[in-house]
Amino acid sequence: MNAPSDRIKRGRKFDQVLEGAREVFLRDGFEGASVDEIARAAGVSKATLYSYFPDKRLLFMEVFRLECDRQTGEALSEIDFSAPIDTVLRQAARHMLASFLAPFNQAVFRICVAEADRFPDLGAAFYESGPLRLRQEIVGHLAEARARGELAIDDLELAADQFAELCKVDLYTRTMFGGGHSFAEAEMTRVIDGAVDMFLARYRA
Template structure:
């Protein structure tokens, strides 16, 4: 099969490739995922796959980047940024906790850590698409709250990092190390409320 050149055809096959790659990467890991298997899972030829992604690492990070886009878009649509800052932080914290615990995000994190020594650019791309992007989003909204005098923050980057880490308390660590994978609503709310309370105790205006 020749590589498609028509934009409509390219879009259709492009999505197939990403769906197949997502399935195989999560099942086999980055190194274990073969181009043959990704092409089979996607229902395309290797020629088609390579016409979109000549480098497997680029394909892996595109899968992750699109998932980041999806999750960020969902959060931006659901968080009411006109609400009082405590409620905005609460909604943001809940999205972060659920995102940190999501099986897909956990799998991507493990793959990037496992491959970081051999493929440092993979780890760097993960950091840019995930943690760094998350920090930028939070900094922007903290800055707006500071301008409204709802928060008193000198170092926005540090405050954003602290809030992110507060949202990783307990559940995230247990999940990363495989101790637990399922958490009840009460456990999630405990982390969310704790993160917001601690953050406002330090930075509340």
């Protein structure tokens, strides 16, 4: 089977289609977004849309890839990696939690799980477009903090994964099982502080 990118055709209105699709997907989600509505938002015909993306899943994944790049780039630009480790971890935790709770990101996750057998490359595209990139950045910073004597970590990759899982406690699970997407600041701070405190209790030098 061809990778998703092999089935995408590019042309003069390619970016126009992506922008219209992003608007509709962010507003309506994957299931709620119709091809007709995407074509209208993009200002193109359905024939033009299908000439670029023969499958709505492919269009969704390309929009997600770009959205994930945007979110990850925004997070990395806002995290002050020169700050003390407590501050860096809290900033990273806030961005990670916001990403975990975003309806658009959760829709992508559900599609990847549902279509894992028929479209195995979707899962890889999902992971590589955002989670892996942020993980690598966190691993790099943990290594720097270890070199400065702030942290005592043997397995940096495991520690980074553990931190990500700590940021999923409670709110992420509730959201995945239909418990809503909007939470009070106090609820989010509780998870963030808990994740950072537990991580540092284990790994602070």
